[in-house]
Amino acid sequence: ESLDGKGRCWPIYLTHQGALIETVYLGLAFSTTAKAYYYRDVEGTKDAPERTPWYCRAAWILQGITLPASFLIFVLYWGLVYDGGKIYPISPWTHGVNFVLMVLDQAVSNQPMYLVHGLLFMVYAFLYCLWSYI
DSSP states (O other), rough: OTTTTTGGGGGGHHHHHHHHHHHHHHHHHHHHHHHHHHOOOOOOOOOSSSSSSSSHHHHHHHHHHHHHHHHHHHHHIIIIIISSSSSOHHHHHIIHHHHHHHHHHHHHOOOOOHHHHHHHHHHHHHHHHHHHOO
16 A cells, blocks of 8 residues: 555666665765774774775676766756746756765765776666666
């Protein structure tokens, strides 16, 4: 009964999936930053883990997917979906501001973007197209 109406269709939209992935990424990025702050030490990081923690790797992968996905969502919505009608406040936020936030995050975090991140985005895009086709 809780899945009646539009709630059951929530995951089929690219905007919603992008927002979910971006939220998970930003949470991981926050926790990574908090841990890095906790482990900082003027004389070295003797208590820091030697291997990169899983949440650091996950944040890096998700950033590589989220940045191009938010750009794709921005372009597809304003280029194909928006028909010039009334703009509700949620539309610019979910179809533009999120891309600006991701660009700012990329600029501030200074994380490198490698070719493999583009390939991960392509896998995500392919899986979304497959999901939409089915």
